Amino acid sequence: xxxxxxxxxxxxxxxxxxxxxxxxxxxxxxxxxxxxxxxxxxxxxxxxxxxxxxxxxxxxxxxxxxxxxxxxxxxxxxxxxxxxxxxxxxxxxxxxxxxxxxxxxxxxxxxxxxxxxxxxxxxxxxxxxxxxxxxxxxxxxxxxxxxxxxxxxxxxxxxxxxxxxxxxxxxxxxxxxxxxxxxxxxxxxxxxxxxxxxxxxxxxxxxxxxxxxxxxxxxxxxxxxxxxxxxxxxxxxxxxxxxxxxxxxxxxxxxxxxxxxxxxxxxxxxxxxxxxxxxxxxxxxxxxxxxxxxxxxxxxxxxxxxxxxxxxxxxxxxxxxxxxxxx
Amino acid sequence: xxxxxxxxxxxxxxxxxxxxxxxxxxxxxxxxxxxxxxxxxxxxxxxxxxxxxxxxxxxxxxxxxxxxxxxxxxxxxxxxxxxxxxxxxxxxxxxxxxxxxxxxxxxxxxxxxxxxxxxxxxxxxxxxxxxxxxxxxxxxxxxxxxxxxxxxxxxxxxxxxxxxxxxxxxxxxxxxxxxxxxxxxxxxxxxxxxxxxxxxxxxxxxxxxxxxxxxxxxxxxxxxxxxxxxxxxxxxxxxxxxxxxxxxxxxxxxxxxxxxxxxxxxxxxxxxxxxxxxxxxxxxxxxxxxxxxxxxxxxxxxxxxxxxxxxxxxxxxxxxxxxxxxx
Numbered sequence: 001x002x003x004x005x006x007x008x009x010x011x012x013x014x015x016x017x018x019x020x021x022x023x024x025x026x027x028x029x030x031x032x033x034x035x036x037x038x039x040x041x042x043x044x045x046x047x048x049x050x051x052x053x054x055x056x057x058x059x060x061x062x063x064x065x066x067x068x069x070x071x072x073x074x075x076x077x078x079x080x081x082x083x084x085x086x087x088x089x090x091x092x093x094x095x096x097x098x099x100x101x102x103x104x105x106x107x108x109x110x111x112x113x114x115x116x117x118x119x120x121x122x123x124x125x126x127x128x129x130x131x132x133x134x135x136x137x138x139x140x141x142x143x144x145x146x147x148x149x150x151x152x153x154x155x156x157x158x159x160x161x162x163x164x165x166x167x168x169x170x171x172x173x174x175x176x177x178x179x180x181x182x183x184x185x186x187x188x189x190x191x192x193x194x195x196x197x198x199x200x201x202x203x204x205x206x207x208x209x210x211x212x213x214x215x216x217x218x219x220x221x222x223x224x225x226x227x228x229x230x231x232x233x234x235x236x237x238x239x240x241x242x243x244x245x246x247x248x249x250x251x252x253x254x255x256x257x258x259x260x261x262x263x264x265x266x267x268x269x270x271x272x273x274x275x276x277x278x279x280x281x282x283x284x285x286x287x288x289x290x291x292x293x294x295x296x297x298x299x300x301x302x303x304x305x306x307x308x309x310x311x312x313x314x315x316x317x318x319x320x321x322x323x324x325x326x327x
Numbered sequence: 328x329x330x331x332x333x334x335x336x337x338x339x340x341x342x343x344x345x346x347x348x349x350x351x352x353x354x355x356x357x358x359x360x361x362x363x364x365x366x367x368x369x370x371x372x373x374x375x376x377x378x379x380x381x382x383x384x385x386x387x388x389x390x391x392x393x394x395x396x397x398x399x400x401x402x403x404x405x406x407x408x409x410x411x412x413x414x415x416x417x418x419x420x421x422x423x424x425x426x427x428x429x430x431x432x433x434x435x436x437x438x439x440x441x442x443x444x445x446x447x448x449x450x451x452x453x454x455x456x457x458x459x460x461x462x463x464x465x466x467x468x469x470x471x472x473x474x475x476x477x478x479x480x481x482x483x484x485x486x487x488x489x490x491x492x493x494x495x496x497x498x499x500x501x502x503x504x505x506x507x508x509x510x511x512x513x514x515x516x517x518x519x520x521x522x523x524x525x526x527x528x529x530x531x532x533x534x535x536x537x538x539x540x541x542x543x544x545x546x547x548x549x550x551x552x553x554x555x556x557x558x559x560x561x562x563x564x565x566x567x568x569x570x571x572x573x574x575x576x577x578x579x580x581x582x583x584x585x586x587x588x589x590x591x592x593x594x595x596x597x598x599x600x601x602x603x604x605x606x607x608x609x610x611x612x613x614x615x616x617x618x619x620x621x622x623x624x625x626x627x628x629x630x631x632x633x634x635x636x637x638x639x640x641x642x643x644x645x646x647x648x649x650x651x652x653x654x
């Protein structure tokens with residue numbers, strides 16, 4: 001993307017911060033899109049490398065999105081913004097349809113004025129297959145399913161260069177609310193309060209298998225997809241390795257300088273893959289869909305960061321940011 | 328629905344007017360939902376039988392929808408409102424997502440406060456099958472596809488009694504913009520301006536086959552579905568007879584009192600079923616979907632109004648309303 005004008009939405013988020021750094025380091029002219037000034041606004045100058053432009057936009061506001069595209073005329077868009085909490089989606093399902101579906105449509109519609117500019121929409125492995133299963137497991141799944149569907153449809157209807165990415169569970173240093181980061185925070189809390197009584201970290205399904213990938217590897221995949229992906233294709237991004245949550249917990253805890261209070265749950269834990277919001281990998285049967293689905297390895301991508309390195313970096317990030325709690 | 332509180336959205340529309348009359352005559356306590364005062368508001372007292380309540384609501388306004396449901400506490404909802412012009416959907420695709428998808432969601436979400444109340448959402452045969460075909464033929468198709476999908480999903484997620492209807496091409500007296508009504512208007516114009524030069528009615532595909540059903544028969548089906556349908560089911564409603572547009576034109580013209588200028592198009596017209604917005608019947612392959620799909624005949628419904636009667640009534644309506652042009 002060297003020399004190209006790239007817009008990154010959701011730039012203050014966990015993946016967004018890494019994306020801004022990687023694309024900026026690669027020579028792209030990055031505009032980081034943030035919500036209208038709030039905490040993110042205050043942080044913005046500290047968050048991003050020099051040369052990165054910051055643009056504040058409420059993506060749920062159709063006019064504001066159109067204005068942003070008119071002003072910034074990006075040659076490519078990495079659309080990371082959206083809401084992604086399964087529990088919150090139960091509490092406010094309409095919000096998820098507004099932020100994950102309509103906001104994406106406002107962006108796609110605005111981008112019709114720049115027909116050569118590519119748009120990479122980051123979907124979710126937690127989508128469901130309409131017509132194949134009776135319904136989504138939660139409103140978040142519904143919103144991401146519809147987001148992908150309308151993005152691909154806009155691409156088809158208006159001949160827009162739209163691409164989709166479906167990452168597995170992303171981990172790494174930064175403000176993540178995923179399993180590894182939550183456990184790392186618990187470890188640092190244990191270190192800070194060594195000798196004091198703190199409640200144990202509860203593992204609900206230590207035997208559950210997940211595919212974890214370093215967020216920096218995922219961002220490299222986004223870069224490759226934006227440069228070399230085939231329009232209208234869904235690219236799956238994963239490490240290819242399934243890991244048990246219990247094993248990961250043991251690896252993280254082995255890096256601790258103190259004892260970490262844990263509730264390991266029952267040895268024979270239920271293995272229901274639907275009980276957790278992170279368990280989407282196997283919701284979707286592989287099939288012969290009318291929409292091309294590829295593994296991003298088809299473009300020559302492979303993970304580069306060792307899993308153990310990711311864990312160390314997560315712990316390091318939590319320790320470094322503990323005082324300010326910028327997690 | 329005798330004695331039940333029924334809310335009918337889109338009540339000023341072609342199907343809506345017939346629905347208000349039928350349900351009101353059947354003893355339901357009908358509230359007719361119209362857009363905030365405009366022409367429809369002025370017409371409302373003349374449009375509906377005595378005893379029908381009129382409620383003005385912008386269904387694209389989430390708060391207004393919630394307020395309406397709170398005030399009217401319907402025991403059943405017939406959701407007919409929405410936009411349904413294929414050409415307009417190309418000009419303003421986002422409008423179609425807002426009115427056909429988000430407005431329906433606002434209604435479904437508001438109805439969660441009345442968990443026993445049934446909601447019949449009227450979908451379209453012009454939907455497409457995500458995953459089976461690459462994309463929708465037009466934004467209207469996309470919006471109706473997503474409307475059905477989210478309606479069924481809301482029913483599954485929140486255990487709401489949601490039902491779907493998919494009528495074929497509805498015809499009959501009233502303000503329709505369908506083929507039969509447009510041709511009938513042309514015939515009346517020819518009668519009124521007999522002896523003058525008026526441009527011919529152009530048939531673009533006289534050999535195209537369509538399934539037409541009288542709107543009053545469809546409304547009887549909606550009544551049956553609301554009373555006896557199985558929640559979460561899609562009910563197809565059709566006459567079962569495919570008719571050539573050219574034959575229909577000849578039948579209508581034979582009822583004219585004057586000569587009707589026609590451009591019949593080429594004898595060997597292209598039979599593309601995608602060229603017209605009314606041609607959805609065969610877009611959808613029958614399949615074994617996870618969502619139950621039934622013909623409404625499974626509930627004991629069958630059409631009662633002869634096709635020739637529908638044509639006569641359409642022509643009669645156009646003649647009676649020609650002066651005021653309330654078509």
